[in-house]
Amino acid sequence: AQTVTQSQPEMSVQEAETVTLSCTYDTSESDYYLFWYKQPPSRQMILVIRQEAYKQQNATENRFSVNFQKAAKSFSLKISDSQLGDAAMYFCAYRSARGGGTSYGKLTFGQGTILTVHP
Amino acid sequence: DTAVSQTPKYLVTQMGNDKSIKCEQNLGHDTMYWYKQDSKKFLKIMFSYNNKELIINETVPNRFSPKSPDKAHLNLHINSLELGDSAVYFCASSRERRGNEQFFGPGTRLTVL
Numbered sequence: 126a127q128t129v130t131q132s133q134p135e136m137s138v139q140e141a142e143t144v145t146l147s148c149t150y151d152t153s154e155s156d157y158y159l160f161w162y163k164q165p166p167s168r169q170m171i172l173v174i175r176q177e178a179y180k181q182q183n184a185t186e187n188r189f190s191v192n193f194q195k196a197a198k199s200f201s202l203k204i205s206d207s208q209l210g211d212a213a214m215y216f217c218a219y220r221s222a223r224g225g226g227t228s229y230g231k232l233t234f235g236q237g238t239i240l241t242v243h244p
Numbered sequence: 245d246t247a248v249s250q251t252p253k254y255l256v257t258q259m260g261n262d263k264s265i266k267c268e269q270n271l272g273h274d275t276m277y278w279y280k281q282d283s284k285k286f287l288k289i290m291f292s293y294n295n296k297e298l299i300i301n302e303t304v305p306n307r308f309s310p311k312s313p314d315k316a317h318l319n320l321h322i323n324s325l326e327l328g329d330s331a332v333y334f335c336a337s338s339r340e341r342r343g344n345e346q347f348f349g350p351g352t353r354l355t356v357l
Contacts, residue, residue, distance in 0.1 A: 160345075164285075168332060170348035214285060230275055230340055231300055234287040 127152045129219050131235035138207045139243050145192075146202045146238050148217030156222040159193065159200045160232070165213040173215070176200065178222070204240075212242045247271050248349035250335050256355045257325055264321045265352045267335030273347075275299070275340040276318035278310060281332040281351070293318055294340055322354075330356045 129150045138144035150159070161173040176184045176193050183191050188205045204211055217235040248269045257263055269276065277300075278290040292300035293312040307323045318337075322329060335349040 168351050168353075170334060170336075170351075172345050175345065216287065230277070230292055230294075230338065230346075231289050232277075232279075232287075232346060233289075237285050237287075 127154075127157075127219050127221070127233050129217055129233050129235040131215075131217055131238050133238045134236070135239045135241070137241040137243060138204070140207055140209060142207055143203060143205045144207055144240065146204075146215050146217075146240065148200045148202070148235055150198050150200065150217070150219050150235075152198070152219065152221075154221055154223065158220045158222060159191075160218040160220065161189070161191070161200075161202045162216045162218060162234075163211075163213045164216065164237075165210075170216075174202065207242050209242050209244060212240055214239050248335055248337055248347050250333075250349040250352050252352060253350060254353050254355075256357065258357055259325055259327060261325050262321070262323045263325060263354070264319055265333055265335075265354070267318045267320070267349055269316055269335075269337040269347070269349075271337060271339075271347060273337040273339045274315055275338050276312065276315075277336040277338075277346065278318065278320050279334040279336060279348075281334060283331070287334070291318075291320075325354075325356045327356050330354055 157178045159176045163171045174186045192201045214237045218232045251266045275294045277292045281287045291310045296312045309321045312318045332351045334351045336346040338344045338346040
C-alpha cells in the first residue's frame with residue numbers, strides 16, 4: 126500500500142518570503158500522480174498543483190512550484206512571495222495511475238502541514 | 245454555481261440515531277467519492293462510485309452505506325451513530341481519466357453526542 130508522509134506539522138513564513146513544504150511517499154508503482162491540496166479555515170479542499178510521475182519537468186502554477194524527485198520519492202511544494210491568503214493546511218496526496226481495480230482513483234493523503242503567514 | 249454540494253453542512257445528533265448526508269455534483273463527472281477527515285485532520289477515503297457502481301470500499305463499518313441513485317448523486321447513510329463517527333465528511337467527484345482532479349464539496353461536520 127502507498128503511504129504519504131508530511132514531516133512538518135507546522136510551518137511559518139513572513140509575507141512576501143518563500144517557504145517550502147516537504148512530502149515523501151512510498152510506492153512500488155512507476156506511474157502515478159501527486160497533488161498538493163490547500164484547506165483554509167473554511168475547510169474547502171482546493172487543488173494547488175498536480176505532478177505526473179512520468180514527466181520529469183516540475184509543475185508550476187503561478188507562485189506555486191514543486192520539486193519532484195522521483196528516485197528519492199520526494200515531492201515538496203514551494204510557495205514564493207507568500208501572501209496572507211496562503212495561510213491554510215496543506216495536504217500532499219498520491220494517486221495511482223493504474224487503471225481499474227478497487228483502488229483506482231483513490232487519493233492517499235499525508236497528515237497535513239499547517240502554514241502560518243505573518244504580516 | 246456550486247460544483248459539488250453537500251447537505252447538511254452541520255449535523256448534530258445523538259448516539260444511536262440514523263442519519264444521511266447528501267451529495268450532488270453538477271460537473272457531469274462519472275465518479276464520486278466519500279472521504280472522512282478525523283479530529284486530527286487526517287483524510288481517508290471511504291467509498292467511491294463510478295457510473296453508479298461501487299469501486300472502492302475501504303475498511304468501513306457496515307453501519308456506513310453509500311447509495312448512488314444516479315451519476316450526479318452519492319449519499320451516505322449512517323446507522324446507529326457512535327461517538328467515534330464525529331468527523332468532517334467530504335464528498336468529491338471527478339471525470340475518471342488518468343490523474344483528473346477531484347473536486348471536493350464543502351464538507352459536512354458531523355457531531356455525535
